Amino acid sequence: MFLSYKLWSNFQNSYFKPLYLCSSKLLASQKKMNKIIQLKDLGTKDYKETWEYQEELFKEIVDLKIKNRREETSLQTPNYFLFVQHPHVYTLGKSGDLSNLLLSEKQLEAKGATFYKINRGGDITYHGPGQIVGYPIIDLENFFTDIHKYLRFLEEAIILTLQEYGIVCGRSEGETGVWLGVGTPFVRKICAMGVRASRWVTMHGFALNVNADLGYFDNIIPCGIRGKAVTSLNVELGVEKVDEEEVKEKILKHFSILFEATFEKSEKGKKQSKI
Template identity: 65%
Template sequence: MNEIINKKVEFRDLGLLDYQAAWDYQEKLFAETVALKISNRTLDPADQSPSNNYMLFVEHPHVFTLGKSGKEENLLLDEQGLEKHQALYYKINRGGDITYHGPGQLVGYPILDLDNFFTDIHKYLRLLEEAIILTLADYGVVAGRIEGLTGVWLDHLEQKNPRKICAMGVKSSRWVTMHGFAFNVNADISYFGHIIPCGIDDKAVTSLHLELGKPVNMEHVKARVKQHLIELFEMERIELI
């Protein structure tokens, strides 16, 4: 563990960005953070540098991504189908199965050194979920968790019509995280019909605008998610870039 604790997080809004470009950027920040931690181990505490923390917000053009534990057959489109729907497909290094990203979906990529906060991946995932649950509550939408499943769900208690509104998939090495959450705000959920989302074929997917019956201001949603993340993770200094 680093001797120097740094709870400062830089929030960076990348706008609408190609998935590969965002992935490359994540990998760069992730690799720099891990390399710094390895370097610090060779230094006296007085000579160590604090590791940085980042929270990237982004929207992607239509894309399907398959995690390490996923099954390719959960993508229901062939190459022609992908081209018809103007969608790309990537196999990536996060946990989880297949999911969809697209315009109107707020994707959050935390590159956090959990040594600066807490070294508990289970807690980390639950706090990411909690930030979305609290944001939904700000809009009068009740959401929660379903035992045995990741992400944030509506109708999570009675489960008469359970539907996922936010998916999770993360990677961690040396307590540094990457990948994160995908929150459907104004998303075109018809694209989820081209996959078996997260390998779950008996539950639906929804978007905040569908639940409210009107389009949602994405900038307002970002502001609420940011504030909840700040409070839940007890982030000390925040730079909005």
Template identity: 75%
Template structure:
């Protein structure tokens, strides 16, 4: 069982969290580099961060600025931050009552397969939502977790976007729990036109405690990745 250091950062600004992720990633990459240079075998650390961001839009490196429907002045008026970042994927929204998970894992401790890594993150959320009676799935060619794929009512409940450097991951997933979905109206989420977003609250018709959902996420993540949180 791989040990993963779990931290719940609570409510934290996006830039501050991004910097912290980068710091953890660089620390792990340095350990790996030193091992190769010096012929040592010092273990690398794995991390998992939970966080809740203030209102922010983030645009991945392959994304189009056209998918942000507000100008700079409108962003200021609505008090929404905006960042171009180094993960894959297009534009998405983070905000209050959304669970964001950032695993900073050395995949050489698990498996060296980014595709498998993404699928297991999706499966973590799929199994979590199944505990609430929701049947969610993947949408071919569209990373994330969806409901009613293949119908006119297809809607996304969880976005994914990751980056890896020397098999060390950063960024992760954003699950809409009691999220104000109105903020998605100002973007073309993930650059996909004509498909809606949803939340756990909207699907169930009631608010859901974030801590309750996090507990389920942790359980399924550990089972799928054969890991334990410390």
């Protein structure tokens, strides 16, 4: 059976054109994937202030994604990575158990520490001087849409970094973060992780003990896990202090390879140089 030219033309327009438009939109969105991450090193900063800044950057990305959807535009969404150290603070994830904090309010004050219940996953952890905290606030649609892969890549960046120092480490089944001595009676955690993700945008991240005062972990049941110790890179290496800037550079190197990303150093959004 033969179709008339007019019928065939109508068939082409109704069937193939939508396919072409869909594929064109897909290609356009792929071309606009932004794999540049703006790096901001905040130095030492109050936890609440940093949390509010994370929320600000998170909202910026989410609002732009909503705008793109509503207005059928394809503006690039930015990505951010914050390095920071906090004064002594304990944070409890949204599904955490407050009983894992072993201090009263007065005892917290006596230790010069603060406490916040926050909107990340996970239980309780400690942040303080000598700890490298990283907060990737990125649009995963610029990279891949798989939150489990994202968590494994975060862990892998830390694992590869520690391996450069000769540290044998890895994952512990059923738990996030990076561990030493897995499968032995001396298992210990060196890096905690907890994230939040919405509309494929992430916030919060990881805390790697480099020169941390481990005594502060005695005041909590870290991550709600009993019977497992916490350690720090300087302790494992048997040295007084590890160069924290060097550790940061190694983390960024492995993160950029895993995520196929480029870092641009910035301050208050102003670009300075590429990594």
